[in-house]
Amino acid sequence: MKIGLDIMGGDYAPKANVLGAIAAHPLLSPGERIVLIGDTAQIKPLLAENGFNPDHFEYVHTEEVIGMGEHPTKAIVQKSNSSISVGYQLLKEGKIDSFASAGNSGAMLVGAVFSVKTISGIIRPCLSTFLPKLSGGVGLMVDVGANADCKPDVLLQFGVLGSMYAENVMGIPNPKVALINIGEEDEKGNMLSLATFPLMKDAGLFNFVGNVEGRDLFNEKADVIVCDGFTGNIMLKLAESFYVLTKKRGLKDEFFDRFNYENYGGSPVLGVNAPVVIGHGISSPTAVKNMILQSRDMIINGLVGKIQAAFNN
Secondary structure, three states, rough: EEEEOOOOOOOOOHHHHHHHHHHHHHHOOOEEEEEEEHEEEEHHHHHHHOOOOHHHOOEEEEOOOOOOOOOHHHHHHOOOOOOHHHHHHHHHHHOOOOEEEOOOOOHHHHHHOOOEEEEEOOOOEEEEEEEOOOOOOOOEEEEOOOOOOOOHHHHHHHHHHHHHHHHHHOOOOOOOEEOOOOOOOOOOOOOOHHHHHHHHHHOOOEEEEEOHHHHHOOOOOOOEEEEEHHHHHHHHHHHHHHHHHHOOHHHHHHHOOOOHHHOOOOOEEOEOOOOOEEOOOOOOHHHHHHHHHHHHHHHOOHHHHHHHHOOOO
């Protein structure tokens, strides 16, 4: 198994990425290797500083970096020797089994669609994020930013993708899938939710439990919450602010500590033909470590193959 990691992506690159890889290494099994993709001239001194044997990793040298503010499509096309572009080329060729980066999220999404491509039968891939539950468990929300505008059949597929991830990677049996709305009643919502609700109810593709409201994100009503990327991204950023606010106010609370993005690694891209994880731009070594372990779990559980089979039967 070869887990690809973009060393040049993120606000604290390359140091945070290298330290995250070092932290992940002892948690991997024999035969699970991390492939560091980026400027090797910057990687090797960091390994030496930390007394880490460079032979534990594999390396692919790149010359270019896609900046956080660059136009995703232009950057992918024009910077073919960037760490993101090279990472996706390796993934496409099967030289790595997964690819993760805390770099330009738009470039990561565009790169996934251009290289390994969307799984046949899926209209649009989506981004997912994790929701800490008051009971101690974790839920999933899709989409959180890949698709600002969606149609009902796209949301239906997001329900399938989220349900499969929750069951196969998170280990939730028969996960409860809900549609985010402004009320629990069947007839509530805007045109999109009104059209999506009967599709989800009648399709029989997953364990649909109806509508939920914003106040239900962290309770037990649903394991997977489905929404368009515009709504999901707003809710994600609001939830992230809870952790920051508790720290600023000097509050110590176990539940709000679980809102720390570091605990989860990154956002899996669901619906493409290989495991891809997009990390937070401010990813710390702990977040990078968890991103690597998350990639490993997606490979071990054969999630992509199961999604391919589900959409092409």
